Every structure is written in C-alpha cells, then in structure tokens.
Amino acid sequence: MINWPNFVSQLFNGLALGALLALISSGLTIIYGTLGVLNLAHGAMFMIGGYAGYVAYSYTGSFILAVIAGSLFVMVLGVAMERIIIRHFYHRPHEDQLLVTFGLGICFVEIVRLIFTSQSQVVPPPALLQGITSLGFLFYPTYRLAVVGIVAVALGGLFLILYRTRLGMIVRAGIEDSVMVDSLGINVYRVFMIVFGIGAMAAGFAGIINAPVVSLTPGVGDDILVETFVVVVIGGVGSFPGAILGGLIAGEIISITSMFNPGYAYVMLFAAMTLVLVLRPHGLLGTQGRE
Amino acid sequence: MLKQRPYLIEFLTAAGLVLAPFVLPWLGFAPNTVNRILVWGLFGLGFDILFGFTGLLSFGQSAFYGTGGFVAAYLLTRAGFPYVALALVIGMIAAAATGYLIGLIALRRTGIYFAMITVAIAEVFFFVEFNPLSDFTGGENGLPGVPTPSFNLGFTTLHFTTGWSLYQFLALCYFIGVVIALRIVRSPVGAVFSAIRDNPLRATAVGHNIHGYKLTAFVIAAAYAGFAGGLLGVLQAFMPPDAFTFDTSGQLVMQTAIGGRGTLFGPLVGAAVWLSLQDFLQAALGLGAAWKLVLGVVFVLLVCFLRRGIIGGLADLYGLLTGQRGVREPDESEPEVVAVASTPHAAIAAAAPTPVRPRPAGSPSGPILQAKGLTKRYGGLLANSDIDFTVNHGELRGIIGPNGAGKSTFFKMLTCEVHPTSGTILFEGRDITGMNVTDVCQLGLTKSYQVNQLFAGLTVRENLVIAALSGLRGKFRLDLFRSIDSIPGLSERVQQTLELVNLTSRPDTPVSELAYGEKRRLEIGLALATSPSLLLLDEPLAGMSPRERVETVKLLKSISQGRTMIIIDHDMDALFELAERVTVLQEGRVLVEGTPEEIKNNSTVQEAYLGGVHGVLAA
Numbered sequence: 001m002i003n004w005p006n007f008v009s010q011l012f013n014g015l016a017l018g019a020l021l022a023l024i025s026s027g028l029t030i031i032y033g034t035l036g037v038l039n040l041a042h043g044a045m046f047m048i049g050g051y052a053g054y055v056a057y058s059y060t061g062s063f064i065l066a067v068i069a070g071s072l073f074v075m076v077l078g079v080a081m082e083r084i085i086i087r088h089f090y091h092r093p094h095e096d097q098l099l100v101t102f103g104l105g106i107c108f109v110e111i112v113r114l115i116f117t118s119q120s121q122v123v124p125p126p127a128l129l130q131g132i133t134s135l136g137f138l139f140y141p142t143y144r145l146a147v148v149g150i151v152a153v154a155l156g157g158l159f160l161i162l163y164r165t166r167l168g169m170i171v172r173a174g175i176e177d178s179v180m181v182d183s184l185g186i187n188v189y190r191v192f193m194i195v196f197g198i199g200a201m202a203a204g205f206a207g208i209i210n211a212p213v214v215s216l217t218p219g220v221g222d223d224i225l226v227e228t229f230v231v232v233v234i235g236g237v238g239s240f241p242g243a244i245l246g247g248l249i250a251g252e253i254i255s256i257t258s259m260f261n262p263g264y265a266y267v268m269l270f271a272a273m274t275l276v277l278v279l280r281p282h283g284l285l286g287t288q289g290r291e
Numbered sequence: 292m293l294k295q296r297p298y299l300i301e302f303l304t305a306a307g308l309v310l311a312p313f314v315l316p317w318l319g320f321a322p323n324t325v326n327r328i329l330v331w332g333l334f335g336l337g338f339d340i341l342f343g344f345t346g347l348l349s350f351g352q353s354a355f356y357g358t359g360g361f362v363a364a365y366l367l368t369r370a371g372f373p374y375v376a377l378a379l380v381i382g383m384i385a386a387a388a389t390g391y392l393i394g395l396i397a398l399r400r401t402g403i404y405f406a407m408i409t410v411a412i413a414e415v416f417f418f419v420e421f422n423p424l425s426d427f428t429g430g431e432n433g434l435p436g437v438p439t440p441s442f443n444l445g446f447t448t449l450h451f452t453t454g455w456s457l458y459q460f461l462a463l464c465y466f467i468g469v470v471i472a473l474r475i476v477r478s479p480v481g482a483v484f485s486a487i488r489d490n491p492l493r494a495t496a497v498g499h500n501i502h503g504y505k506l507t508a509f510v511i512a513a514a515y516a517g518f519a520g521g522l523l524g525v526l527q528a529f530m531p532p533d534a535f536t537f538d539t540s541g542q543l544v545m546q547t548a549i550g551g552r553g554t555l556f557g558p559l560v561g562a563a564v565w566l567s568l569q570d571f572l573q574a575a576l577g578l579g580a581a582w583k584l585v586l587g588v589v590f591v592l593l594v595c596f597l598r599r600g601i602i603g604g605l606a607d608l609y610g611l612l613t614g615q616r617g618v619r620e621p622d623e624s625e626p627e628v629v630a631v632a633s634t635p636h637a638a639i640a641a642a643a644p645t646p647v648r649p650r651p652a653g654s655p656s657g658p659i660l661q662a663k664g665l666t667k668r669y670g671g672l673l674a675n676s677d678i679d680f681t682v683n684h685g686e687l688r689g690i691i692g693p694n695g696a697g698k699s700t701f702f703k704m705l706t707c708e709v710h711p712t713s714g715t716i717l718f719e720g721r722d723i724t725g726m727n728v729t730d731v732c733q734l735g736l737t738k739s740y741q742v743n744q745l746f747a748g749l750t751v752r753e754n755l756v757i758a759a760l761s762g763l764r765g766k767f768r769l770d771l772f773r774s775i776d777s778i779p780g781l782s783e784r785v786q787q788t789l790e791l792v793n794l795t796s797r798p799d800t801p802v803s804e805l806a807y808g809e810k811r812r813l814e815i816g817l818a819l820a821t822s823p824s825l826l827l828l829d830e831p832l833a834g835m836s837p838r839e840r841v842e843t844v845k846l847l848k849s850i851s852q853g854r855t856m857i858i859i860d861h862d863m864d865a866l867f868e869l870a871e872r873v874t875v876l877q878e879g880r881v882l883v884e885g886t887p888e889e890i891k892n893n894s895t896v897q898e899a900y901l902g903g904v905h906g907v908l909a910a
Contacts, residue, residue, distance in 0.1 A: 038403040038407070085591075085595065092598075094348075094402050095346070095348045096594060096598065098348055098350075098406055099348075099544070099545075100591060100595065102350075102545075103587055103590040103591040104587075106541070106545075106583065106590070107587040110583045110584035114584060222537060223414075226410055226411055226414045229407035229408075229410055230407075230411050232407065233408060233411070237403070237404065261422070261423075263418060264422070264423065266414055266415045267415055267423075269411075269415075270411055273408070274396050277399050277408070278396075278399070281399055281400060
C-alpha cells in the first residue's frame with residue numbers, strides 16, 4: 001500500500017536532511033575530536049548562520065552573498081568564542097565545558113530573539129533554483145535537490161581540508177593525541193582556534209543553506225542539535241566519515257518514519273541509536289580512543 | 292560540610308521551612324513563587340545526587356519529571372483516582388522504573404556521550420507525549436483539573452488548596468525529600484557516589500561495581516523528578532506538556548549550577564534566584580523577554596568564575612571572613628613538618644604494635660597465585676610472552692626489569708585490567724582469567740598504581756573509607772539509608788590503614804593538599820584498605836626523594852608482615868632488601884628467578900642491565 005512516488009520523494013527529503021545533518025555533525029565532531037569540547041552551542045551556531053545570511057540577504061538581495069556572510073560571520077563568532085571563553089575550559093572537567101557552552105547557546109538564542117523577535121523570517125531560495133524539477137517519475141523542489149549538491153561540495157571541501165592539507169594532518173593527529181602534537185612543537189592552541197572556527201562555520205553554512213527550506217526562528221537550532229547528537233553517537237564521536245554516515249542514516253530514518261507518522265520519527269531515531277549503542281558502543285565508525 | 296552535628300541540617304531545614312511563610316512575603320515573594328521554588332528544589336535534590344555527587348550530568352531529566360507528572364495527573368483526572376498523595380507516589384514509582392530502563396541504555400557510556408544520549412532520550416519523550424500518547428496526556432493541551440491533596444484524619448479533614456495552604460503540603464514533601472537525600476548522601480552508597488565522581492577507574496579497582504551505583508543514582512534522580520513532576524500538576528491544577536521540554540531539563544541544570552552543585556540545597560537556591568530574577572526583570576524592569584538573556588549571561592559568568600555556585604561561593608566567603616583558612620593553613624603545615632621529622636619513629640611505632648591482619652587459621656601455604664603461559668600481544672608487539680609465575684602464601688616477591696620489559700602489562704593482566712591473549716591465571720586455586728578488576732579485587736587481589744589514582748576531591752579518611760567499604764560490603768549493596776558510621780569494622784580498618792601508611796596525623800586533609808610522598812603512601816593505603824590477600828605494588832618508590840625512599844622501604848617492610856606482596860620497582864637496592872625472591876623480566880619474558888643473592892650474582896642479569904640493550908647501570 002506504499003505510494004511509491006511519495007516514498008521516493010521522502011527518500012530525497014531524507015537525503016537532503018541527512019546531508020545537512022552530516023555537515024553540521026562533522027563540524028561538531030571535529031571540534032570535539034580535536035579540542036575535547038562538546039559544543040552545546042552548536043545548534044545556536046546553525047541558527048545564527050541562518051540569521052546572518054538573512055540580514056545579508058535583506059541588504060543585498062543576493063543569496064550567494066548571504067551564504068558567504070552567514071558562514072563567515074559564524075566562523076568569526078566561533079573564533080571569538082574560543083578565544084574569549086572556551087580556551088579557559090580546556091583543563092576543566094567535561095561538565096563545566098558542557099555547562100558553559102550550554103549557557104552560551106542560550107545567550108545566543110536570546111540575543112537573536114531580542115533583535116529579530118520570535119516571528120519566523122523567510123529567506124527565499126535563489127531565483128535559479130526556484131521551482132520544481134521533473135525527475136521523470138516525480139516532481140521535486142529544485143532547491144532541495146540543490147541542497148544535496150551544495151552540501152556534498154561543502155563536505156568535499158571539508159574532506160580536502162582534513163585529509164589533504166597540513167592543517168588537516170595536524171587536526172587528525174590532534175584527535176589521536178593532542179599532547180603529542182603539542183610536544184612536536186606545533187602550537188596546538190592556534191590549531192584549536194582554527195578548528196573551532198571551521199567547525200562553527202560548517203554549522204553556520206548549513207544554517208543559511210537550510211534557511212530557504214524551513215522558516216527561520218530563534219529556536220531552529222534546538223531540534224537540530226538533538227538530531228546532531230544522535231548522528232554523532234551513531235557515527236562515532238570524533239569521526240568525520242562517521243558523521244556523514246550517521247547523518248545520512250538519521251536523515252532517512254526521520255523522513256521515512258515521517259511518511260507513516262511524524263510522531264514516531266524521534267522514536268525510531270532513538271531506537272536506531274540504542275541499537276548502535278548496544279551493538280557497537282563506540283559508534284559505527286568510531287574508535288575506542290576518546291571518551 | 293554536610294557532616295557536622297547529627298540532624299543539624301535537618302533541623303535548620305525544618306526551621307527555615309516553618310519560618311518561610313512569615314519572612315518571605317516581606318521580601319516580596321508571592322506564595323505561588325515560593326511553591327514553584329519548592330517544586331524545583333525537590334526536583335533538584337535528586338538531580339544534585341546524580342550530578343553534584345555522582346558526577347553524571349544529564350540533560351534529560353524532563354523525561355522523568357514529565358513521566359511522573361503525567362502518570363499522577365492521569366490517575367487523578369481521567370482515571371478518577373481519589374488519593375492525591377498516593378497518585379504522586381505512583382507517579383514517582385513510574386518515573387523511577389522509566390529511569391531504570393533509560394539508565395540501562397544511557398549509562399552504557401559516560402562523559403559527553405552520556406549527556407548527548409540523555410538529551411536525545413528526553414526529546415523522544417517529548418514527542419511521544421505529544422503524539423502517540425496524546426490520548427492519555429492531552430497532547431499539547433496537557434491535563435487540566437488536577438486536584439489538590441486533602442487528608443481525612445477521622446476527626447478533621449486537612450485540605451491543602453492554594454497559596455500558603457498548599458505551601459504546607461509542599462514544604463512537608465520537600466522536608467521529607469531533604470531528609471531522605473541526606474541519608475543517601477551520608478550512606479555508604481553516597482560515599483561510593485563521590486568516589487565515582489572523583490575517579491571512576493579507581494572506584495572500580497577497589498572493588499565497587501560502579502555501573503550498579505551509577506544506575507542507582509540515575510534511578511534516585513528519576514524518582515525525585517517524578518515526584519516533583521506530580522507536584523507541579525497539583526500546584527498548577529493542570530499538568531502542562533512543557534514539563535517534557537528540553538527547556539525544563541536545561542533550567543534544572545542551570546539552577547543547580549547557579550545555586551551550587553553537590554550541596555543538595557543548590558537547586559533550591561538556584562530556583563529562588565531564577566524565579567525571583569525572572570519576576571524582577573520582567574515586572575520591575577520591564578525587560579520582557581530579555582530576562583532569559585540576563586539569566587543566561589549570569590549563568591555563564593557563574594560557570595566561568597564561581598564554579599561551585601552561590602552556596603559554594605558563600606562557603607568560601609565564610610571561610611575567608613572567619614579566618615578559617617588563615618588559621619587552618621599553619622595548622623596543617625605544622626603537622627606535616629612534625630610528621631616528616633618523626634616519620635621513622637612513627638613508622639616503627641606503627642609497625643610494631645599493629646596486629647597483623649588475621650590470617651586464616653592454619654595459615655595456608657603453597658601457591659596463592661599461579662600464572663601459566665601468560666602472553667599479551669598488542670597487534671604486532673609482544674608485550675608479555677609465555678610467562679610462568681608462581682607466588683606462595685606469605686611471600687614477598689620482587690619484580691625487576693629494564694624499561695619496556697613488560698612489568699606493568701604483567702601486573703595489569705594479574706589484576707585483570709587487561710586480558711591476556713593466551714594463558715591462565717589461578718588465584719587461590721580459582722581461575723580468574725577473563726574476570727574483571729572489581730571481582731578480582733573482591734576476591735582479595737588488588738594493586739597500587741604506578742601513577743597515583745586517588746579520589747582527589749576527598750579527604751584522606753574518605754579515600755580509605757571508600758576502599759575499605761568494598762571489602763566490608765561487597766561490590767554492590769543498596770544500603771541507602773544506613774549511616775556510614777554504623778558499619779562494623781569500618782572505622783577500625785580505616786584507623787589501622789592510616790597507621791600502616793603513617794597518615795594518622797592528617798586524616799581530614801583533602802588529598803589535593805597532601806605532599807607527593809603522602810599521596811604515594813595513600814595510594815598504597817587505598818589498596819591496603821580493601822584488605823587484599825595478595826597485594827601488588829607497581830613502583831611504590833617511583834618519583835621519591837632518597838629520604839622518602841628510605842622511609843617508604845621501612846613502611847613496606849612493616850606492611851609486608853603477614854601479607855603476600857609482589858613489588859615492581861626500579862630501585863634494586865630497595866627490592867633486594869625487601870624481597871625474598873626476585874623475578875627478572877626482560878623483553879616480555881622471565882629472564883631468571885631466584886633469591887636476591889642469586890640475582891645479584893647472575894651473569895645474564897648483569898648482562899641485561901650492564902651490557903644489555905639499555906646499558907643502564909643498576910642502582
């Protein structure tokens with residue numbers, strides 16, 4: 001009794017959502033992997049990316065500028081946050097890091113709420129990507145298709161940074177053992193700052209890319225953050241490939257379950273996470289290293 | 292801080308609760324605000340046991356708050372159940388049961404994993420309440436019409452309605468909650484909780500089943516949350532669906548951190564600050580929605596600069612003002628000087644009269660530990676290869692070997708911290724290969740670590756109590772309401788251990804204030820306090836000054852009276868003086884075994900140390 005076109009279009013929805021989740025989660029996971037800090041303000045970063053893009057868009061009318069402005073603003077915010085606050089927490093217990101990033105996230109959300117009110121804002125997709133594309137057997141919103149492509153490119157860029165540059169090598173070495181990297185004469189703390197900026201930028205970029213799909217509210221990052229956690233737990237903390245795999249899995253689970261009953265989307269997501277925790281406690285692609 | 296005079300805190304709480312309705316109105320508190328503070332405070336009591344005492348930061352307490360609340364509210368409204376108090380208890384039980392099941396999943400991991408999983412779980416509960424279960428929970432409308440409690444006492448009926456009338460009921464609930472929480476915190480289980488917070492690895496190694504205790508803390512927190520959730524419905528005459536939101540969990544976490552974690556009353560203080568600031572900022576300053584931003588900033592600043600929250604800050608301030616610090620410090624450094632100066636005498640004095648740990652009648656002889664063909668492979672690296680090793684009852688064995696000889700790996704296999712690739716280990720005739728550290732410690736085999744593994748936030752005595760408890764209570768026991776002082780044999784054993792490791796002068800000093808040598812002795816004391824029948828010491832002399840070494844060797848001699856011990860160390864003079872037999876390991880194998888004299892004169896050993904790979908001069 002499954003409506004096939006509907007099912008396929010949900011698969012595409014899942015792909016688009018999954019790709020976004022993958023991008024946001026990779027930001028979260030490389031920050032955690034390198035710095036050892038779980039950034040609970042990551043959802044707020046995603047939200048701010050959307051708003052910064054929205055502001056740029058309302059002044060310039062250019063979506064591309066909005067994307068650039070959104071990403072850069074969040075990167076700068078991330079760097080500032082790391083410099084001013086987070087770096088004082090590297091040697092404090094995990095709980096304190098969680099508390100302070102949680103508090104910062106609330107501050108960010110409330111500042112945005114103060115400026116833009118709780119009303120939802122709209123960022124239209126660029127003219128080129130508006131409308132609907134025929135895939136032969138079904139019609140699908142062009143922009144959502146484009147999201148998959150854009151995010152794939154962004155993930156590719158992140159991959160290149162992580163696996164093909166000197167910085168990436170240091171970051172991956174730092175994930176393994178930051179003390180060792182430090183003693184090799186590399187300024188780990190400068191790398192930390194850059195990583196925090198890149199990780200935040202990934203969330204901000206996803207935020208503005210996602211803005212035309214959903215309406216923009218100050219709370220838009222909260223649900224995303226929870227989904228990101230599930231992605232990271234499924235994929236394995238600190239693992240970039242794990243974040244991508246986990247993102248796609250989570251996206252599909254949410255979309256396909258929503259086709260039957262949206263109320264059960266989170267239940268299924270949670271069931272998947274539990275299954276992973278029972279069978280592979282370190283995540284699908286995680287390693288035993290860091291806790 | 293929680294252990295001054297018996298019942299002092301209980302008495303002060305009761306007095307405060309009785310006086311509140313007379314004092315708080317003068318400070319501008321509306322009765323409804325006070326009632327909400329009490330509900331948050333009660334919710335927070337359980338959370339503080341979980342977070343402040345056990346060190347598990349959960350962002351998902353809303354799941355249990357909502358569960359308890361909706362079960363109670365459903366019973367009282369839709370199901371027509373007439374007994375309010377009983378419904379609250381049923382809600383609490385439901386929440387605790389849910390907590391048990393969720394805990395089984397969430398506690399599979401610790402640290403940030405735990406935080407992330409609890410967030411996800413709470414979000415699931417929120418969606419389930421709204422959607423699949425909306426027939427029972429009223430979905431986004433919640434459950435209106437929750438009645439207030441009344442008790443028929445025969446001659447009269449007590450009816451608690453709203454405002455200060457309901458306050459009496461809530462205050463009673465809070466008081467009972469505090470009394471129970473204090474019992475739990477002061478029980479042996481409470482001691483193990485703080486051990487888990489400070490050093491889960493060592494808590495496991497001294498023989499506590501920490502998974503069981505973590506689950507216990509989680510269930511306790513869920514039970515408190517469930518009861519408080521029920522009270523929320525009673526208080527508002529309506530069970531709101533936002534009890535299940537992430538904001539609820541977040542607010543609880545923030546209030547606890549603001550008030551002060553690990554204090555039990557922190558959440559209450561935090562809630563008072565939160566709710567009164569909210570009222571003040573919204574009403575008096577007309578800030579509208581910006582109040583939450585102000586609170587967010589306050590919270591971030593507190594986390595940055597006042598880690599222990601308001602109560603912790605006040606305690607520090609009180610300490611400063613009364614000059615407690617100033618008086619205490621010389622007080623503490625002086626005994627140290629005395630202790631160092633008198634150490635040799637003290638050690639001898641302690642050694643001579645201390646009755647040797649009673650050995651079973653007709654002291655067993657023969658092997659206590661037998662390892663056969665023990666091999667450990669890490670990928671391509673062979674850390675230990677085919678080691679045969681036997682130690683007899685009452686023996687003092689030394690193990691030496693150049694760096695990288697596999698000594699520590701060998702010890703880790705004996706205590707079951709790592710499992711051998713092949714080979715078997717028999718301890719007192721029982722095959723312990725593949726068992727875990729906790730069980731092995733319970734059987735009477737434990738070790739002191741090469742790098743100190745202490746409970747850094749606790750005092751010397753508390754450290755030893757935790758180790759001694761595992762021997763006296765087994766690896767898991769739910770004596771939640773038992774006073775720690777009432778355990779037979781505990782204080783004797785702690786005292787005995789203090790004497791053995793020569794720390795009698797500083798039982799109440801926090802570990803963080805100990806000198807290195809003292810920490811090292813406490814490290815040995817932790818292992819001793821579990822009263823092992825076989826004690827392994829991994830480099831007990833590591834990092835000590837020559838003088839400390841001399842003293843520690845004396846100490847080890849006195850400890851070894853009537854005990855079976857295996858010592859790893861690089862200090863050969865010390866080992867040759869202490870040990871009856873010495874095993875030399877090299878490159879993962881047993882090179883030779885014999886009496887100190889034999890080892891000293893053995894040409895292969897001389898080769899290994901003098902002409903061998905490392906070319907290190909012995910001694």
